Amino acid sequence: MLNNKTIGVVIPCYNEATQITMVLDSMPDFVDRIIIVDDVSKDQTVEVVIKYLKNNTSALKLTSNLQKEIVPTIYNRADIEVHQKNIEELKRFPPIEILNKNPEEEKIIVIKHLKNGGVGAAVATGYKWCKDHDIDCAVVMNGDGQMDPNELESICNPVVKEEIDYVKGNRLIHKSAWVIIPRVRFLGNSVLSILTKVVSGYWGISDTQSGYTAMSNHALNSIPLYNIYKRYGMPNDVLVKLNIAFCTIREVKIKPVYGVGEQSKLNVIKVSFPILFLLIRCFFKRLHTKYLIRSFHPLFLLYWISFIIGIINMYFLYHLLVNFFIPDSKTPTDYLIIFIFLTISGFQSLLFAMWMDIQDNERLSQ
Known part of the structure; x- marks a missing residue:
């Protein structure tokens, strides 16, 4: 004992x-x-x-x-x-x-x-x-x-x-x-x-x-x-x-x-x-x-928002890459703007979710 x-x-x-x-x-x-x-x-x-x-x-x-x-x-x-x-x-x-x-x-x-x-x-x-x-x-x-x-x-x-x-x-x-x-x-x-x-x-x-x-x-x-x-x-x-x-x-x-x-x-x-x-x-x-x-927390939504934005953003990333590697093709300006906007938004949502996750679980590490 x-x-x-x-x-x-x-x-x-x-x-x-x-x-x-x-x-x-x-x-x-x-x-x-x-x-x-x-x-x-x-x-x-x-x-x-x-x-x-x-x-x-x-x-x-x-x-x-x-x-x-x-x-x-x-x-x-x-x-x-x-x-x-x-x-x-x-x-x-x-x-x-x-x-x-x-x-x-x-x-x-x-x-x-x-x-x-x-x-x-x-x-x-x-x-x-x-x-x-x-x-x-x-x-x-x-x-x-x-x-x-x-x-x-x-x-x-x-x-x-x-x-x-x-x-x-x-x-x-x-x-x-x-x-x-x-x-x-x-x-x-x-x-x-x-x-x-x-x-x-x-x-x-x-x-x-x-x-x-x-x-x-x-x-x-x-x-x-x-x-x-x-x-x-x-x-x-x-x-x-x-x-x-x-x-x-x-x-x-x-x-x-x-x-x-x-x-x-x-x-x-x-x-x-x-x-x-x-x-x-x-x-x-x-x-x-x-x-x-068990207990609803906003980080649940923020994580999922970042994941959904990331999935949607793959569509625009694909078209940007295709246009980049095809000779004499132009990258659509609106696609580039949307891609940048979604990237920043998704990254912010992910960072906020992780920050909330760290704060919520800090009390469990002793």
Whole structure:
């Protein structure tokens, strides 16, 4: 425990038989539960973890809140509905098997996916376990050893001491980042971070692809865990869901860790376009849900005005370019005037919308 708050560490695993023991050996004593989620590994990951389960008894007993019964009164119908929803949403997660003999009293919980779902699905399964067992702070650490357990306390402290909803590590602000992180990944991460600022509404963040994070129990209960993006765009999707739920966020500096025996499973080209499409979809989801349905804001109109003007302006841009490249043709003056007017108007609408977006979300970055 930290500050009398329970700490659960979710470790998604896929073919981490050579690394997972190192991660478990270095786990700090204040961690109350370690939730290993194996996503149908093809190596001996599960077998290695099972061998590690000797002397796995924990002094802290945790029971699932799904098992409790709520006595109906005239005032608690809402509580009963939420409880029933938490039970029913189990069907929306990948099918699992818990390999522990006595999970209520064991520190390391081993959950095995019966069907491969992706890293996001594995994290969501771990989050669901933490949510159902009322864990106060759910941390995500990869099973490949690229996250320093010595930094775990600094990741958790804003959650357990200051009630921040979501804390994420930031490697890009560490002074060694440009040297340690491979250049392609550094540049790709920086581009995705810029795009995710706009998409998520958390304009003060960077290193959005960092998976070293801590989430409060309030945040776990505020977002649809079963709907978290299943693949490598999961951190971006989670940020958008948190913003829609008005959750507070903070970044802490962490060191980049490479060369500890990990084997990258990330194909940059393969995941780039799916993440790009995810970001576009998430942006419009946030715009529609947060600024139209839940609470109308003028920035919703300004964003859409800029988009519509941009689409219309493509027509005039096309004709201007055609006339420019065709010999002996003249660019219609009225087309040029309209194009300039629409460009200025659309750009102004976009800037005002972004400025309002920054102002509205500034209170969430703490």
